[in-house]
Amino acid sequence: MVLELTDEQKIWRETLVAFSRQELDYDMTAYEKGDLFPWEAWRKCAEMQILAQPFPEEYGGGGVDFMTTMISLNALGYACKDAGLVHAIATQILCGLQILHFGSERLKQRYLPLLCRGEKVFAQAITEPGSGSDALSMRTSATKKRDTYILSGSKTFITNGPIADVVIVFAVSDPEKKSLGGISCLVVEDGMKGFEKCRPLKKMGLSTLQNGELFFDNCVVAFEQLLGKEGQGAIIFNESMEWERSLLPAAHLGTMERILEISVTYAKERHAFKKPIGSYQSVANKLSSMKMNLELGKGILYRCAALKDNRKRAALDASICKLFISESLKQACLDAVQIHGGYGYMSEYEIERDLRDSIAATIYSGTSELQHNIIARFLGV
Numbered sequence: 001m002v003l004e005l006t007d008e009q010k011i012w013r014e015t016l017v018a019f020s021r022q023e024l025d026y027d028m029t030a031y032e033k034g035d036l037f038p039w040e041a042w043r044k045c046a047e048m049q050i051l052a053q054p055f056p057e058e059y060g061g062g063g064v065d066f067m068t069t070m071i072s073l074n075a076l077g078y079a080c081k082d083a084g085l086v087h088a089i090a091t092q093i094l095c096g097l098q099i100l101h102f103g104s105e106r107l108k109q110r111y112l113p114l115l116c117r118g119e120k121v122f123a124q125a126i127t128e129p130g131s132g133s134d135a136l137s138m139r140t141s142a143t144k145k146r147d148t149y150i151l152s153g154s155k156t157f158i159t160n161g162p163i164a165d166v167v168i169v170f171a172v173s174d175p176e177k178k179s180l181g182g183i184s185c186l187v188v189e190d191g192m193k194g195f196e197k198c199r200p201l202k203k204m205g206l207s208t209l210q211n212g213e214l215f216f217d218n219c220v221v222a223f224e225q226l227l228g229k230e231g232q233g234a235i236i237f238n239e240s241m242e243w244e245r246s247l248l249p250a251a252h253l254g255t256m257e258r259i260l261e262i263s264v265t266y267a268k269e270r271h272a273f274k275k276p277i278g279s280y281q282s283v284a285n286k287l288s289s290m291k292m293n294l295e296l297g298k299g300i301l302y303r304c305a306a307l308k309d310n311r312k313r314a315a316l317d318a319s320i321c322k323l324f325i326s327e328s329l330k331q332a333c334l335d336a337v338q339i340h341g342g343y344g345y346m347s348e349y350e351i352e353r354d355l356r357d358s359i360a361a362t363i364y365s366g367t368s369e370l371q372h373n374i375i376a377r378f379l380g381v
C-alpha cells in the first residue's frame, strides 16, 4: 500500500498546483452572483488532460492510475478556490469510469474521447424528488418496447444536469425485481425527444456547480444505449459509489490543507492581548486537530486508491473515507472561520465560501447518516 507519493506523482501535483494558481485563479464574485459555469476554466482543465486521466490512451485518455487521478483532484481542491468546478470535473471522470468499466465497445468509442476532451459534459442521474438516500426505491421507469426502452420520470439535484450533453440515467426496468436486478442504466443524449433539462437550482454554496432537474416523458432510448446488462443498475451504482466516495474526498483533503495553511499563517500574525492568537491553546488545538484529520484522511484515501487500482471492492473503506473526510472538512472550515474572527465571517477573506461549500460534502454521494449505516452494516448490526 502507498504511504508516500512517488517523485513523479509529487511533480505532477506541483505542476497542477502551479497551473491552478495561474489559470484558475479567477474572481469568483461574478460567477457566484450569476451562478455561472466557468467554461473557460473547464476547457483549460481539459487541455491539461485532467478530465482524461484514468482512461486508456486508445480512447483519448491519459492512461494513469486511480491514485494519480485522485492526486489531480487533490491538487485542484488545494489550489483552486472554485469547488464547484472541481466537483463538476469529478462527476465527469466518474461518468467516464462507469462507461469504461460497464459500457460496450461502441459506447466507449462513442463517448470516452468526447468526455476526455471535455467537448461533452456528462452527468449521472440517480436521485429523484421522492428518493435520495433510499436511492434504489426510484420510480423513473425504463420499459422495454421492441429494441428500445421508454424512459419516464424525473430526477433532481443532478450535478452538471442543466449543462449536460450526456446523462447516465438509472431507472426501473423490472418493477417486480427493483433493486434485486430490476434497475438498469441508460446513456441518454441531450436532444433526444422526451428529454428535458431545467435551469440550475439555487444553492447555499458550490455556486458554479450546475445542479438541476431532468424530465423524461416517454423518451425513446435505443437498446444499444444500455450501460452494462439489463438489471445491472444496482451493481453499477455500488461500484460507482466506491469511486465517487474516493474522488470527491481527494479534492476535499486538498481544500483542508489550504484552509490549515491559511489558518496557521493567520494564527501567527494576528495578535490579541499582546500575543499571537496561535499561542492560546484553544486556537492551537483547533489547528492541531485540523492537521491530525488531514493526515488521517490521507491514510484512508490512499487505501481506497490502492484497492481500486488493484480492482478490489472498497465499499467499507470508501464509506469511511467519505464520512471522515467530509465531516473533517466541515469542521475545519468552521474552525477556520472562528480562528479568523470577524474577518472569517466577511466574504472578502473567502473562508466563509469554503464553509458553505463544505456543508454539501456531508450530503451528496450519500449523507453522513447513510455512511454510518453502511459502516454499521459491515459490523453486522
Ligand SMILES: Cc1cc2nc3c(=O)[nH]c(=O)nc-3n(C[C@H](O)[C@H](O)[C@H](O)COP(=O)(O)OP(=O)(O)OC[C@H]3O[C@@H](n4cnc5c(N)ncnc54)[C@H](O)[C@@H]3O)c2cc1C
Residues within 6 Å of the ligand: 091, 124, 125, 126, 127, 130, 131, 132, 133, 134, 156, 157, 158, 159, 160, 206, 211, 360, 363, 364, 365, 366, 367, 368, 369, 370, 373
Ligand atoms: C450539491 C449536490 C450535488 C448532487 N449531485 C447529485 C448527482 O449528480 N446525481 C444524483 O443522482 N444526486 C445528486 N445529489 C443528490 C444527493 O445524492 C442526495 O441529496 C442525497 O443522497 C440525500 O438524499 P435526499 O436529499 O433525498 O435526502 P433524504 O434521503 O430525504 O434524507 C433526509 C435526511 O434524512 C436522513 N436519513 C434518510 N434515511 C436515513 C436512514 N436510513 N438512517 C438515518 N438517516 C436517514 C438523511 O441522512 C438526511 O439527513 C446531489 C446533492 C447535492 C446537495
